[in-house]
Amino acid sequence: MWEVVTIYQSLPALIEALLFVAGTPLTITEICAAADLAADDAKLALRELEAQYEREGRGLQLRFVAGGYQLCTRAEYAPYIESLLGGREKNILSQAALETLAIVAYKQPVTKHDIESIRGVRVDSVLNTLVEKRLIKEVGRKTGPGRPILYGTTREFLTNFGLEDIDDLPQLDADSSRLPGDRKTGK
Amino acid sequence: MSYKVRLDNFEGPFDLLIYLIEKAEIDIYDIPIARITEEYLEHLSGWEYIDLDAASEFLLLASRLIEIKAKILLPAPIEDISREDIADPREELVERLVEYRLFRRLAATLGEIAQREGNIFTKDTAKSADWLPRERPLRGVSLSDLTAAFWKVLAEIPAPSPPLALREKKLNVDDKVEELSNILAAGDSSFLFRELFPTVCTRLEIIVTFLALLELIHRGFVTASQEENFGDIFIHWCGRL
Structure with a gap:
């Protein structure tokens, strides 16, 4: 009995240390391999760690993003962190970038042409920006004339948007293309 | 607008x-x-x-x-008019x-x-290139300090010298004829044709010199001779008649 308690008091601490050093999300597999643990034990310890952060109202929180666990700060401390780090370049995505990103995220894999036909404008430079920001990447080539590049979202996209996986995107319900202003029923 | x-x-x-x-x-x-x-x-x-x-x-x-x-x-x-499913x-x-x-x-x-x-920040956030440098290079410098420094720089710039007016050299064949006559008359032997052209000169100057030479030959002040094909041409002063 004592042994079990000892293990579960130290395992969360062990995993906390791993997550602190990694910085990026760690998968259960990575944690188990590093700490020589069974997946169930690791999950239990992670749950305990998360509870500790909650219970003690700590500045950090444990989040499950992009298929892994990551230590993050809590949103309410953002102003102080910004003042520590010295102000940030406004790194907000433009409307054009967000529209393009939305199309890639929900319809992936997509070609440049697919995106252009939805948006009605050329998207070359926006695509480059998103690739540079590592939010999207080339995921293959479409078969057919020209073998156009297919784009999809990256792991960084999931991390940046705090998503567990791509299915974690806000859902498109069947009727979500309709707005209250639309009176007639569409096709 | x-x-x-x-x-x-x-x-x-x-x-x-x-x-x-x-x-x-x-x-x-x-x-x-x-x-x-x-x-x-x-x-x-x-x-x-x-x-x-x-x-x-x-x-x-x-x-x-x-x-x-x-x-x-x-x-x-017309054939479609009765149909209701017209797209x-x-x-x-x-x-x-x-x-x-x-x-x-x-x-x-x-x-x-x-x-x-x-x-929500992660460990990587602090390393991100999005952050502006923390140091404030203007700390402790007042607006009047800046203004004073600016005026000092302005004062040290030398006043621009008045623009140099370059006069275009007017060339005409008559002047050149005069000039060539003086050169040729002063020398006691003949000149090489190519010696008569200044080494640094404009295309216009070459043309004017050549025309002046032709004019001198035409008026009989000068004769030209060549000893072999493509050899040097000698210009001889015959003097004013």
Whole structure:
């Protein structure tokens, strides 16, 4: 009995240390391999760690993003962190970038042409920006004339948007293309 | 002017069209094409200048709208008139608009998420290149210090020297004839033809010198001789008659 308690008091601490050093999300597999643990034990310890952060109202929180666990700060401390780090370049995505990103995220894999036909404008430079920001990447080539590049979202996209996986995107319900202003029923 | 600023904010033709539809509180599935086409074209004409690269997409939709409008105005072929399932010419456009509008809304949702997530930091955040340097290079420097420093720099710049006027050398054949006569008369033997041309000179100077030489030969002041083909040409002064 004592042994079990000892293990579960130290395992969360062990995993906390791993997550602190990694910085990026760690998968259960990575944690188990590093700490020589069974997946169930690791999950239990992670749950305990998360509870500790909650219970003690700590500045950090444990989040499950992009298929892994990551230590993050809590949103309410953002102003102080910004003042520590010295102000940030406004790194907000433009409307054009967000529209393009939305199309890639929900319809992936997509070609440049697919995106252009939805948006009605050329998207070359926006695509480059998103690739540079590592939010999207080339995921293959479409078969057919020209073998156009297919784009999809990256792991960084999931991390940046705090998503567990791509299915974690806000859902498109069947009727979500309709707005209250639309009176007639569409096709 | 405000017109242009607002127009430039549209992300594309669909963005503008949806703006017009929403502003007019029209049902997207039953767009009054004539009215919307008119408003759309009105917006385009408000553009102060047309950047063809950016405008072509807007113009493409304009032509599509006019085409749909024309189709609606023209009577349907007689054999189709009794059928109820005549395709609405607006259908394809509406489908694309509805799809675009959906992604525009999803984009807004992603934007909200991005904003929210921007307040949650990870270890990598601190290393990110997005942060501006922390040091404040102007700490302890007052506005008057800056002004004084600026005036000091201005004062140290030497006043520009008055522009140097370069006079164009006027060349004419008569002057050159005079000049060549003096040179040739002063020398006691003959000159090589090529010696008579200044080494650094303009094309015009060469031409004028050559014309002057021809003139001297013509007037009989000078004779020219050549001992072999392509050899040097000797110019001899015969003196004024």
